[in-house]
Structures are given as C-alpha cells and as structure tokens.
Amino acid sequence: MRKKAIFVWPQEPYLPTSLFKHYAYLGESAAHARKFGDVDLIDLSVQRVHKSDMRSRFRDADFVFVPVEAYAARSAVKLAELAKQSGNAKTLAYGSAPSMNPNLFRRYFDIVIGTGHWEKVFEMLMEDPASLQDHSREGIVSDLGHLDGKLWPHPPLDMLPMDEYLRISPGQLEINVQKGCFYNCSFCAEKSLVPENGTYMRDPYNLIAFIKANPGFDFYIDATTFTQDRGWAKEVCERLSSLDKPIRWKTVTRVDQLDNEIIGLMRSSGCYKIGFGVETMAGRLQQKIRKNVSADSIEEGVNLLNRHGITPRAFLILGIPGQTARDVRETKSYLDSLETEQRWKEYVPFERIPSMSDIEQFAEFERNTHKFHHIPGLSKEEYVSLLETKR
Ligand code: SF4
Numbered sequence: 001m002r003k004k005a006i007f008v009w010p011q012e013p014y015l016p017t018s019l020f021k022h023y024a025y026l027g028e029s030a031a032h033a034r035k036f037g038d039v040d041l042i043d044l045s046v047q048r049v050h051k052s053d054m055r056s057r058f059r060d061a062d063f064v065f066v067p068v069e070a071y072a073a074r075s076a077v078k079l080a081e082l083a084k085q086s087g088n089a090k091t092l093a094y095g096s097a098p099s100m101n102p103n104l105f106r107r108y109f110d111i112v113i114g115t116g117h118w119e120k121v122f123e124m125l126m127e128d129p130a131s132l133q134d135h136s137r138e139g140i141v142s143d144l145g146h147l148d149g150k151l152w153p154h155p156p157l158d159m160l161p162m163d164e165y166l167r168i169s170p171g172q173l174e175i176n177v178q179k180g181c182f183y184n185c186s187f188c189a190e191k192s193l194v195p196e197n198g199t200y201m202r203d204p205y206n207l208i209a210f211i212k213a214n215p216g217f218d219f220y221i222d223a224t225t226f227t228q229d230r231g232w233a234k235e236v237c238e239r240l241s242s243l244d245k246p247i248r249w250k251t252v253t254r255v256d257q258l259d260n261e262i263i264g265l266m267r268s269s270g271c272y273k274i275g276f277g278v279e280t281m282a283g284r285l286q287q288k289i290r291k292n293v294s295a296d297s298i299e300e301g302v303n304l305l306n307r308h309g310i311t312p313r314a315f316l317i318l319g320i321p322g323q324t325a326r327d328v329r330e331t332k333s334y335l336d337s338l339e340t341e342q343r344w345k346e347y348v349p350f351e352r353i354p355s356m357s358d359i360e361q362f363a364e365f366e367r368n369t370h371k372f373h374h375i376p377g378l379s380k381e382e383y384v385s386l387l388e389t390k391r
Pocket residue numbers: 181182183184185188189190191224225254277
C-alpha cells in the first residue's frame with residue numbers, strides 16, 4: 001500500500017524574508033518523496049491552519065516530516081507532540097538544527113536525519129521503511145549517499161503556497177542548484193549538512209527544464225558558491241544563454257571566485273545580481289570566522305561586476321564575538337565607498353547547538369526581537385538601522 005507523508009514547516013512569529021529553505025528543504029524534499037508515495041504539505045510560516053485540520057491531516061499520515069531550523073526548533077517539537085497526540089504517524093526531523101545535535105532532537109522525533117542527503121531517507125521510508133534500519137542507529141540516520149544531479153526534484157509549485165511566497169518575493173521563483181562547500185566558515189550551517197569536502201550540483205539540463213516550464217518569472221538560482229565548480233557554472237551559463245526566451249536571474253558566490261570570463265558569461269545569460277559574503281573587513285575577525293576575503297579581491301570583484309552591469313551585493317554580519325563599533329563602521333564605510341548594496345544579518349551562534357541539552361535553549365535563536373548583541377560603542381539605533389538596510 002502506498003505510504004502517506006506530510007511535510008510541515010513549523011510556525012514562526014513573522015513572515016520569512018528569505019524563501020530559499022522553503023523552496024528547497026520543504027518543497028524539493030516533498031517533490032522527491034511524492035515520487036514514491038502520497039504527499040501533503042503545509043508551510044505554517046505563511047499559512048494559518050486550524051488545529052483540528054492539522055490533527056486530521058496528521059491522523060491520515062504514515063509519516064510527518066519536519067524541516068527544523070534553529071529559529072523554529074521549539075515550534076517543530078510542538079508539531080511532533082501534536083502529531084503523536086493525533087495518530088500513529090512516525091515523526092522525522094531533518095535540516096540544519098538536527099544535523100548539529102541529532103541526539104537532542106531524537107528525544108522528540110522517532111527518526112532524525114543527522115548528516116547526509118535526506119532525499120534518500122524519504123525514498124526508503126516511502127518505499128520500504130524496514131530498509132532504513134540498516135542505516136540508522138537508535139533512530140539517527142547518517143550518510144546515505146547523495147542524489148544524482150539529474151534526479152534533483154524541482155520545487156513543486158502545485159504543492160507550495162505560491163500566492164503567499166509570491167507576495168514575499170513578487171515575480172521570483174527559487175531553485176537550489178548546489179549542496180556542500182569546499183570552504184568552512186565557522187558561522188555557516190552548510191558543513192553540518194554536507195560534512196564532506198565536496199559539492200553536489202543539479203544537472204544543468206534539469207535546471208533548464210524547470211526554467212522552461214515556468215515562463216515569465218525571474219529566478220533566484222540558490223547556490224552555496226555558484227562559481228565553485230567552474231566547468232559546471234560555465235555550462236549552466238551556456239544553457240541559459242541558449243534559451244529562446246532570455247531570463248533574469250541572480251545567485252550567490254564568493255567574490256574571490258569571480259573573474260572577467262565567468263562574470264561575462266553570467267551577464268550574457270541574464271544574471272543581474274550576485275551576492276557574496278564579506279561578513280566583516282576586520283582581519284582578526286575574518287580569521288576567527290574562517291572567512292578571509294581581502295580588500296583587493298572585493299574591490300576587483302565589485303569593479304568587474306559593475307563593469308559588466310551586474311549589481312554586487314555584500315552579505316555582512318553584526319554581532320561576531322569580539323566585534324566592536326569601530327569594526328562595524330569601518331566595514332560599512334569601506335563598502336559605502338564602493339557603492340555596494342549591503343545586507344546585514346545578526347550573528348547566529350551555531351557553535352552552541354551541538355552542546356545544547358534542552359530544547360528550550362533554542363529560544364535564543366527565535367526571530368522575535370533583534371538580539372542586540374553586545375557590540376561595544378554601537379547604539380541600538382545604529383544596530384537596528386543596519387539590519388533594516390534595504391534587502
Ligand atoms: S563560502 Fe559560503 S557556503 Fe561556503 S562555508 Fe563559507 S559561508 Fe558557507
């Protein structure tokens with residue numbers, strides 16, 4: 001008999017500003033599971049659902065799959081409790097937070113995906129749940145291999161709450177094309193999801209198929225570092241350039257992984273904006289977070305992007321331990337001098353997650369307020385105005 005699964009993104013107090021994980025972790029996962037059974041999907045960050053409706057959908061399911069990010073960990077646990085009260089569905093947690101502390105999440109969920117590629121787990125559970133036993137230890141699954149880039153599912157627009165998503169990002173669809181990263185920045189969760197020193201890419205033809213099927217949209221082609229595999233990045237650009245109807249797209253890479261040739265190819269295939277992590281210009285902080293980007297490479301990258309007509313966008317962090325007001329202001333005025341678009345975000349202390357012993361400790365990650373990390377000399381007004389810089 002076909003298994004039934006429901007994917008549920010936990011509730012959050014405010015609407016999300018970034019939809020990447022909603023398209024990829026929730027949507028693409030559900031699309032893959034749907035190849036092997038019946039799948040339902042709810043995104044509680046944008047949808048309101050009556051508790052009675054949730055209960056009956058949980059009751060109908062064999063599995064409840066919950067992507068868990070640190071900022072929604074406590075509401076994910078409440079969902080697991082509701083699922084258990086409602087019926088006999090097995091609950092499963094996956095995502096960044098469980099990968100960093102699988103034992104803690106195992107207290108609340110029947111199955112937890114530690115490291116590795118979760119699509120394989122959904123596939124096994126939907127087809128033959130007993131087969132997962134060989135790959136799990138006390139309910140924690142790890143290292144199940146990776147999905148062939150040709151088989152990566154597309155975001156399932158028929159299942160996702162697209163009206164709500166398009167209100168948040170008008171005219172734009174997102175698709176994930178890369179997992180893993182050769183770098184190891186201390187503040188980034190990617191290494192806990194894909195610990196090996198490698199990257200996995202969506203097959204360029206698979207990407208083009210999604211784009212062709214959805215005319216009239218701009219695309220956020222989500223990558224860890226788009227130009228990390230140069231051959232693949234060039235092939236994607238060539239395929240995009242040969243589309244009958246040109247598209248507009250944006251992505252993310254490292255500024256030290258850009259050069260005149262690749263930027264030219266990206267531009268001619270419709271790329272209009274590239275985000276890259278700077279985080280901070282203070283050398284001692286760059287060492288600390290293992291993200292070293294020199295002023296020379298930033299200046300060179302920004303100038304090249306501007307010359308090709310692509311908007312550069314710098315990602316920056318507020319609240320790195322040891323950061324001072326002077327560090328923040330010097331970083332800002334340097335990027336202002338390059339006239340670069342800036343997106344400041346609060347530092348997330350992921351390093352604390354592996355040693356957490358109580359789910360309530362995740363309250364500190366919730367996005368209920370600005371955290372006002374202690375940055376000596378920086379006023380609350382300055383802190384908030386940086387975070388509210390137009391995104
Ligand atoms: S380069 Fe980007 S994706 Fe890679 S580890 Fe650093 S922040 Fe994460």
